[in-house]
Amino acid sequence: MAKVSCPKCGSKRMKLHVPQTSIWKCEKCGYQGPVFIEDGNIEKQLKESKKMEKLQKKMLRGR
Numbered sequence: 001m002a003k004v005s006c007p008k009c010g011s012k013r014m015k016l017h018v019p020q021t022s023i024w025k026c027e028k029c030g031y032q033g034p035v036f037i038e039d040g041n042i043e044k045q046l047k048e049s050k051k052m053e054k055l056q057k058k059m060l061r062g063r
């Protein structure tokens with residue numbers, strides 16, 4: 001799991017609020033929004049999320 005911390009209060013108690021859009025919610029201060037993921041590999045993560053998007057679209061079409 002990637003380490004995610006709140007950009008507002010720095011809390012690590014973050015929950016993925018909307019998985020498809022990578023909107024996170026902070027359980028401590030209530031911040032909702034995109035979060036910088038401390039992984040050092042943003043490009044790879046972007047590629048992966050795009051792959052997931054395509055997969056989800058395919059799955060929706062398959063019905």
Ligand SMILES: [Zn+2]
Pocket residue numbers: 006007008009010011026027028029030031
């Ligand atoms: Zn916070």
